[in-house]
Amino acid sequence: MSALDEIRSRFQNDRFATEVTGIVIDLAEPGKAVCSLALTERHMNENHVPMGGAVFTLADFACAVAANGYSGRETVTVSQNVSITYLAPAKGTRLIAEAWCLRSGKTTALYAVDVRDELDTYVAHATVNGYVISRG
Secondary structure (H helix, E strand, O other): OOHHHHHHHHHOOOHHHHHHHOEEEEEEEOOEEEEEEEOOHHHEOOOOOEOHHHHHHHHHHHHHHHHHOOOOOOEEEEEEEEEEEEOOOOOOOEEEEEEEEEEEOOOEEEEEEEEEEOOOOEEEEEEEEEEEEEOO
16 A cells, blocks of 8 residues: 555544545645545535635645644644635635645644645635644
8 A cells, every 4th residue: 555545544534524525635745735625516605616614624634634644653733723814716626735844843833735726726825833742
């Protein structure tokens, strides 16, 4: 099994993101992840654009994969504070979130996440302060 398949298998336990929302992990590298979401009617708000909560969930999940995909079992990074700015409504049918680590220390981490659609519409930008928890 490839490393990406192992990460996908492990994150299947994040059932809200994977089962309810339908997010897929497209790429996972140490400190980086790309996840996507095929938009359906269930993701839309009254204005027929993706609901902010769907965009937020995608950004948050991409960050979780970037922070924890290769972290091993000794630590886990959880979101401590998230700031998201919605920039434009998606025009396409698929959202793509790219998350990357800006800084990771012993107890805190900082990640950035960009969300775009497949037409390259810049939908949202998030910064995530993470708290690193030792499991040992």
